[in-house]
Amino acid sequence: MEKDRNGQENEDFVLLTKGAEAELVEKKSRFIATVRPVESEEEAAAFIEEMKKKYYDARHNCSAYVIGSRAQLTRSSDDGEPSGTAGRPMLEVLLGSGIRNTAAVVTRYFGGTLLGTGGLVRAYSGVLKEALEKCETARQHFGVRIKIKADYNAVGKIQYILANRRIRTEDSVYAADVELTVIAPIEEYDCLCKEIVEVTSARAEIEEVERLYYMEAEG
Numbered sequence: 001m002e003k004d005r006n007g008q009e010n011e012d013f014v015l016l017t018k019g020a021e022a023e024l025v026e027k028k029s030r031f032i033a034t035v036r037p038v039e040s041e042e043e044a045a046a047f048i049e050e051m052k053k054k055y056y057d058a059r060h061n062c063s064a065y066v067i068g069s070r071a072q073l074t075r076s077s078d079d080g081e082p083s084g085t086a087g088r089p090m091l092e093v094l095l096g097s098g099i100r101n102t103a104a105v106v107t108r109y110f111g112g113t114l115l116g117t118g119g120l121v122r123a124y125s126g127v128l129k130e131a132l133e134k135c136e137t138a139r140q141h142f143g144v145r146i147k148i149k150a151d152y153n154a155v156g157k158i159q160y161i162l163a164n165r166r167i168r169t170e171d172s173v174y175a176a177d178v179e180l181t182v183i184a185p186i187e188e189y190d191c192l193c194k195e196i197v198e199v200t201s202a203r204a205e206i207e208e209v210e211r212l213y214y215m216e217a218e219g
Contacts, residue, residue, distance in 0.1 A: 013069045013140050015215070016102045020134035024127040028111025031123050033131035035104045038065060041073060044103040048077075051105040059110040062086035062124060065103035066094045069140065069213070081108075085120035093128045099137055104128055140213040144189050145170070148180045148196065150204040155180070157199040165192060183214050 019036035034051055038044045044065040052061045064076040064087050074095070076087030086106065094102055106124050115123060150158055155178040162169060162180075165188060171181040184192050189208075196204050 011069075011142065014097075014099045014137050015140050016099050016135055017138050018136035020131050020136075022127050022130035022134060024123060024130065025111075026119065026123045027113040027115060029113065029115065029123070030109040030111065031127040032107040032109075033104060033127040034107070035102060035128070035131045035135055037101055038067065038103045039101055041065075041067060041075075044075070047103050048105055051107065055107040057109075058107045060086065060108040061105055062090060062108070063103070063105045064088075064090035064094055066091070066099070067101055069100055071095060071100060081120060081124075082117060085117055086124045089121045089125045090128050093125050093132070097132055099132065099135070104131070138215045140215055141185055142211070143183050143185050143214050144211050145181065145183050145209040146189075146192075147207040147209055148182065148204055149177050149207075150180075150200055151177050154200040154204055158196055158204065161192070161195050161199065167192070181209070183212075186211065 016035070016037040019034070021035070022033045024031040024033075032055070036047050038047060044067065048061070048063045048065075051063075055061055060079045060081050062077060062079045062081060065074065067073040074091055076091040078085060078087045081087075090104055090106060094104060106127055108123075148158060158180065159169075162182060165184070167182050167184050167188070169180050169182050173179040193206050196206060
């Protein structure tokens with residue numbers, strides 16, 4: 001696990017990129033799960049309010065959300081269901097999935113038959129799991145953006161190193177010298193710099209631009 005300049009731990013996490021819906025009928029009660037990516041508490045609140053307006057005639061619109069790479073912000077609501085039977089189980093599903101920046105609303109149209117505490121937990125958890133399985137996600141890696149400046153004789157060797165390490169070039173500028181901009185996984189940064197220094201006999205200029213998360217699609 002790497003740390004940034006402020007001493008905070010940085011590790012990979014999974015980000016929701018496209019939401020989805022799922023539906024479940026249990027003893028004539030209809031459960032509709034809607035999942036959407038959010039980046040802030042304000043976005044999550046707006047999404048929950050949107051679902052309440054869309055399903056204004058439903059008995060309950062229970063919700064949960066997880067925001068931040070380390071799930072720094074979490075909230076849940078039973079929206080009138082017995083305490084701990086809807087919102088909290090939904091939140092546990094979101095946390096257990098490892099997917100961050102995610103908000104979920106499960107709408108219930110009451111079918112006239114009580115499901116009991118266990119039945120409610122299973123229904124709210126189950127329909128949300130189904131919706132999450134339909135979502136699209138991307139893994140966020142912690143890395144470093146680097147600028148590498150070298151002469152034309154050395155650039156081929158550098159590109160060979162980058163290809164071997166499967167580090168993609170973000171930008172290339174060909175002028176008097178060649179300047180490459182790449183994003184490398186933080187765990188490879190030191191070894192990459194050392195290798196470039198060795199193959200260019202220390203003639204390449206290497207500049208760390210910034211440390212950041214970058215996205216790689218799942219699968």
